[in-house]
Each structure stands twice: as structure tokens, then as C-alpha cells.
Amino acid sequence: xxLSRLELREFRNYERLALELPAGVVAVHGPNGAGKTNLLxxxxxxxxxxxxxxxxxxxxVRHRSQYGFVRADFVTAERGTRVEIGLAESGRxxxxxxxxxxxxxxxxxxxxxxxxxxxxxxxxxxxxxxRRRLLDRELSSIRGSYYYHVVRYRRAIEQRNKVLKDLxxxxxxxxxxxxxxxxxxxxxxxxxxxRSDFTAALAPEAERAHTVVTGGxxxxxxxxxxxxxxxxxxxxxxxxxxxxxxxxQVTESLAAALKERRRVDMQLGTTTAGPHRDxxxxxxxxxxVRAYASQGEQRSCAVALRMGLTAVVRAMTGEAPLxxxxxxxxxxxxxxxxxxFAACDAEQVMVTCCDQQDIPPDVLAGATVLAVEDGRxxxxxxxxx
Amino acid sequence: xxxxPRSLARLIEELEKLPxxxxxxxxxxxxHLLHASAEDAAALAEAIQDVKQSIRECPVCFNYTDADLxxxxxxxxxxxxxxxxxxxxxxxxxxxxxxxxxxxxxxxGGLLSPMDGIGPESLRISExxxxxxxxxxxxxxxxxxxxxxxxxxxxxxxxxxxPLGVRVTRIALGLPVGGDLxxxxxxxxxxALEGRTEM
Ligand SMILES: Nc1ncnc2c1ncn2[C@@H]1O[C@H](COP(=O)(O)OP(=O)(O)OP(=O)(O)O)[C@@H](O)[C@H]1O
Ligand SMILES: [Mg+2]
Ligand SMILES: [Zn+2]
Numbered sequence: 217x218x219l220s221r222l223e224l225r226e227f228r229n230y231e232r233l234a235l236e237l238p239a240g241v242v243a244v245h246g247p248n249g250a251g252k253t254n255l256l257x258x259x260x261x262x263x264x265x266x267x268x269x270x271x272x273x274x275x276x277v278r279h280r281s282q283y284g285f286v287r288a289d290f291v292t293a294e295r296g297t298r299v300e301i302g303l304a305e306s307g308r309x310x311x312x313x314x315x316x317x318x319x320x321x322x323x324x325x326x327x328x329x330x331x332x333x334x335x336x337x338x339x340x341x342x343x344x345x346x347r348r349r350l351l352d353r354e355l356s357s358i359r360g361s362y363y364y365h366v367v368r369y370r371r372a373i374e375q376r377n378k379v380l381k382d383l384x385x386x387x388x389x390x391x392x393x394x395x396x397x398x399x400x401x402x403x404x405x406x407x408x409x410x411r412s413d414f415t416a417a418l419a420p421e422a423e424r425a426h427t428v429v430t431g432g433x434x435x436x437x438x439x440x441x442x443x444x445x446x447x448x449x450x451x452x453x454x455x456x457x458x459x460x461x462x463x464x465q466v467t468e469s470l471a472a473a474l475k476e477r478r479r480v481d482m483q484l485g486t487t488t489a490g491p492h493r494d495x496x497x498x499x500x501x502x503x504x505v506r507a508y509a510s511q512g513e514q515r516s517c518a519v520a521l522r523m524g525l526t527a528v529v530r531a532m533t534g535e536a537p538l539x540x541x542x543x544x545x546x547x548x549x550x551x552x553x554x555x556x557f558a559a560c561d562a563e564q565v566m567v568t569c570c571d572q573q574d575i576p577p578d579v580l581a582g583a584t585v586l587a588v589e590d591g592r593x594x595x596x597x598x599x600x601x
Numbered sequence: 602x603x604x605x606p607r608s609l610a611r612l613i614e615e616l617e618k619l620p621x622x623x624x625x626x627x628x629x630x631x632x633h634l635l636h637a638s639a640e641d642a643a644a645l646a647e648a649i650q651d652v653k654q655s656i657r658e659c660p661v662c663f664n665y666t667d668a669d670l671x672x673x674x675x676x677x678x679x680x681x682x683x684x685x686x687x688x689x690x691x692x693x694x695x696x697x698x699x700x701x702x703x704x705x706x707x708x709x710g711g712l713l714s715p716m717d718g719i720g721p722e723s724l725r726i727s728e729x730x731x732x733x734x735x736x737x738x739x740x741x742x743x744x745x746x747x748x749x750x751x752x753x754x755x756x757x758x759x760x761x762x763x764p765l766g767v768r769v770t771r772i773a774l775g776l777p778v779g780g781d782l783x784x785x786x787x788x789x790x791x792x793a794l795e796g797r798t799e800m
Contacts, residue, residue: 368749371749371750372749372753374716375713375714375715375716375749375750375753378715378716379715382715382720388715388720391721391757392713392715392720392721394756394757394760395713395752395753395754395756395757396715396753398753398756399749399752399753399756403749
């Protein structure tokens with residue numbers, strides 16, 4: 217898939233922008249504060265309905281304006297899709313797909329994108345919650361059923377926690393827990409299985425990408441670390457009956473764990489086991505990236521993770537996602553910068569940098585180059601065709 | 602609302618309290634009523650008062666009624682062996698519109714939701730168990746909404762009902778994801794009724 221046209225109006229520091237874009241590498245360069253990240257953010261808003269970096273709509277609307285607008289034309293081999301997002305300073309947003317009003321969930325699968333941003337490094341360094349959010353975000357965007365189970369699991373846990381607090385204060389009886397244990401384990405089991413499958417699919421792709429980016433001296437491993445153990449080493453069976461039994465089995469182990477923790481949970485007034493406590497372990501040659509890797513190494517791992525995601529999304533949706541790389545090249549030496557472009561497996565890659573010299577000359581020669589300054593694309597540099 | 606005479610402003614204010622009615626709609630409705638004939642306006646006012654005065658809860662199933670028993674409970678042709686459990690009376694009305702059930706109903710008066718302070722004791726569960734204990738009911742169909750709360754409520758009821766020796770089935774599973782029974786279209790409800798599953 218690629219983005220053939222982008223229009224921004226009163227979005228971040230853009231008053232008005234209209235761009236026609238070809239497939240291939242698109243290099244966006246310009247000084248700090250020019251609007252490079254904002255440009256990629258606009259594309260994310262069109263593809264996902266919201267921004268990866270801000271929770272509120274009003275931040276997206278240009279200062280002193282009331283309404284912002286993003287229009288993007290995404291093109292696949294089969295069809296073109298126009299997504300239009302209207303953003304009001306008041307917080308309301310409106311989503312149209314091919315001119316028809318839609319809900320956010322309808323954007324799922326319309327325009328798969330993968331974004332690398334500087335905060336990905338925080339993802340490796342930081343708390344497990346960030347990595348869970350990554351899993352939830354990615355899985356929700358490719359599988360409607362995952363989103364359904366996430367929402368319901370969270371709700372069930374919230375309700376369960378309330379009962380636990382009530383129990384602690386002796387306002388209810390233990391029988392009141394049972395339906396929420398059951399709901400949490402039913403939906404939680406689906407999350408665990410999908411996360412397990414997804415990590416299993418992602419791990420080899422990320423490792424492969426890491427080898428390309430770094431030249432392969434050290435090996436990157438990813439492992440799903442569920443808070444409640446599930447039978448590992450195999451993915452869900454393809455046979456429908458067997459798969460149902462498998463779900464049943466995981467549901468039961470989760471239910472058993474909830475039951476086992478009941479005393480502790482009651483004392484703490486919160487649920488201490490389940491997918492809301494999962495993690496993904498990222499390691500280089502078996503050593504935790506979080507604890508030991510250098511800054512450049514962490515960056516390469518984070519890039520490889522995103523590249524791996526592109527491959528997984530492609531395999532799951534049959535469509536190569538649009539790859540957005542924000543400020544990926546800083547902190548990397550020349551070899552690794554080359555490696556990044558060698559590892560890109562997408563129809564279109566948009567990459568931002570401050571200095572276009574950061575992009576290897578042969579890549580730059582074939583790229584569409586956009587110079588951004590102060591919320592304007594000032595040149596669409598000549599590009600050999 | 603500075604430009605409106607006080608009585609008109611008051612009507613708009615009252616209409617705005619209705620679900621799904623924003624300021625613009627309230628204004629449009631109020632102006633419409635203003636231009637309606639005196640009879641039409643009086644009929645509406647009377648209908649509203651009448652509903653408040655005459656509608657009560659059916660003492661058996663907790664459906665709406667303006668007689669001793671609700672229309673379903675007083676219908677002798679209804680199958681006494683099948684009991685359908687719903688959250689709210691409006692869900693019952695939705696089921697009736699779909700016309701897929703020949704049995705009777707039991708309205709719980711809500712769904713389990715600890716966060717909203719609704720536990721088993723806030724629902725009409727003991728009344729339900731008492732009805733089942735009378736012995737005529739063979740099958741209880743749990744038709745609570747397919748939300749997390751609806752599922753949990755069904756789960757809880759199933760555990761309570763099974764020891765009483767009745768067949769317990771669930772029908773919400775065929776309904777649209779996250780949808781309220783109230784909004785589900787009749788065809789979907791009818792289809793869901795066919796596909797009830799053992800609990
Ligand atoms: N709602 C808004 N209205 C107007 N300007 C905004 C708004 N939100 C952010 N900006 C401005 O947009 C400018 C560009 O931000 P952006 O993050 O895109 O820069 P960048 O080109 O990625 O820079 P860097 O190289 O430092 O990453 C910032 O100076 C910021 O103050
Ligand atoms: Mg930036
Ligand atoms: Zn009745």
C-alpha cells in the first residue's frame with residue numbers, strides 16, 4: 217500500500233498542505249521544529265483515526281484555529297481509499313471513508329501503517345505497560361476480534377477489582393466474583409493466545425531485520441512472557457475443534473490462576489494475574505536489551521522491531537503497510553543507516569531527518585525529497601526517474 | 602436562550618432532558634409544539650401524565666402494565682414451561698417485537714455491574730428463583746444483552762439455576778457485538794432465538 221496524496225489543513229503547524237506522493241522512498245528533511253514529525257502524525261491520524269503521540273484532539277488543531285482537517289488517499293493493488301478526518305478544537309472528530317461517515321473501528325484494516333518514532337526506544341527501556349500497549353495497538357489494527365476482547369477484558373477486570381474492594385470492606389460475598397472471573401478468563405485467554413501467536417510470528421521477522429540493519433553480529437530475540445503460564449512452543453492448532461479446545465484450556469488455566477490469587481487480590485483490592493500483567497522480553501544474545509544495550513544498539517533493536525512488524529502485518533493482512541520512519545537515522549553510524557534502508561520491506565517508506573546527507577547517497581538518488589520548513593514543504597526536489 | 606419568552610424556554614429545557622435530544626432538536630420540537638393545534642398539544646400532555654399515573658410493574662414478571670397483570674402474564678396461550686430472562690422491560694418489548702418466543706418473561710431490573718453498585722441483591726434474582734421453584738418452568742432462556750455485564754449476569758444466573766434442575770440456555774451470542782438488545786433489529790433477534798445455546 218502507498219499514500220498517493222496527502223492534504224493537511226489547520227493541522228499542527230500546517231496551515232495548508234497538499235502533496236502528491238509516489239511509491240518508493242520519500243525523504244522529508246528540515247531543521248528542528250520544521251514540521252516533519254507533524255507530517256507523519258497527519259498520516260497516522262488518517263490511517264488510525266488518532267495520533268500515536270497525543271490523546272487529545274485539540275492539540276492537533278493548529279493554534280488559533282477551531283478546526284483541523286486531514287485527507288489521505290491510500291492506494292493498494294486492488295483499490296484506492298480516501299480517508300478524511302475532521303478535527304474540532306472542542307475535541308470532536310469525524311471520520312469519513314470514501315465520503316461516508318464511519319466509526320473509528322471501521323478504519324481497522326483500511327490503511328495499515330507502521331511507524332517508528334524516537335519513543336520506540338523508550339518502549340524497550342521502559343515499563344512492561346508500554347510493550348503491552350504496542351501489542352494491543354498492533355493486534356487491534358489487524359484483528360477486529362482482538363479489539364473486542366481487549367475492551368471486554370479491561371471492563372471485566374475493572375468490575376472484578378471493584379468486587380475485590382467491596383470484599384475487602386465486607387460489602388459483598390465471594391459469590392459475586394465468579395461471573396467476573398469467568399468473563400476475565402474467557403476474554404483474557406483470547407488475548408494471551410493472540411499475543412503468543414503474534415510474538416511467535418514477530419520474533420523471527422524482527423531477528424531477520426536486525427541482522428540486516430546491524431550486519432548480524434548479535435542476535436535479537438523476542439519472547440512473550442505471559443503473567444500466567446500457557447503451554448508454549450506451539451501455536452494454536454489450525455483444526456477448528458482442536459483450536460476451540462485449546463482456547464478452553466487457556467481459559468481454564470487463567471481461571472485457575474485468578475482463583476489461586478483470590479486471597480492476595482482481596483487484600484490488595486486489585487487483580488494481580490492475567491494479560492494486563494504480561495510482558496515481552498527483548499534480548500541481544502540472551503542479555504536484556506533494557507538493562508545492557510547501548511543507545512545505538514537499542515535504536516537498532518527498536519527499528520528491527522518495527523521492520524519485523526511490517527513483515528507480520530503484511531503476512532496477516534496480505535498488504536505491505538506504509539512504513540513511516542521518524543528520525544530513525546540519528547545515533548546510527550553509516551553502516552547501520554544503510555542497514556535500515558536495506559531492511560525496509562514496503563511499497564512506500566517515508567523517512568524524516570534533519571540533514572538529507574544522513575541518507576545514503578544511492579538511496580537519496582532514487583528518493584522523492586521534500587524539504588520542510590516552518591509548516592511548509594518548500595521544495596519537491598528534482599528526482600531522477 | 603435570552604431571546605425566548607420564559608414559557609418557551611422552559612419547554613425547550615424540559616425537552617433537552619430527553620435522551621438523544623440536543624439543544625437544536627429541543628428547539629425544533631418546541632417550535633413545532635407551539636404551532637400544533639391546542640388538541641394535539643393537550644393530547645400529548647395527557648398521554649404523558651396518563652403513562653406516569655397508570656403504568657406500574659407487573660407483580661409477576663416486572664414488565665410494564667396498566668392492569669393487574671401485564672399483557673404477557675395474562676395471556677393464557679403463553680407457554681408456561683419457557684421463561685425468558687431480560688435485563689430491562691425495554692428488552693422484553695424488543696423481544697416481543699421480534700415475535701420469536703412463546704413463553705413468559707422475567708425482568709431483572711438491570712445487569713450486574715459492581716462499578717455502578719449493582720450486585721446480585723439489587724436485581725430481582727430471588728423472585729426469579731422463586732418462580733422457577735414453583736415447578737412449571739422447564740427451560741430458562743437467558744436473554745441479557747451481549748455486553749460484558751450481560752454475559753456476567755447470565756453466567757451468575759446459570760450457576761444459580763442449574764441446581765434447580767431446569768434447562769438453562771443463552772441467546773445473546775448471536776447478537777451484534779456490544780449492541781443493546783433494544784437496538785438490535787428484529788431479524789437478528791429472531792435468528793438469535795433459534796440459535797440458543799445450552800449453558
Ligand atoms: N497545534 C499546533 N499549532 C501550531 N503549531 C504547532 C502545534 N503543535 C505543534 N506545533 C509546532 O510544530 C512545530 C514542528 O513540530 P514537529 O514535531 O513536526 O518538528 P520536527 O520537524 O519533527 O522537528 P525535530 O527535528 O525537532 O523533530 C513545533 O515547533 C511545534 O511548536
Ligand atoms: Mg520530529
Ligand atoms: Zn407480567
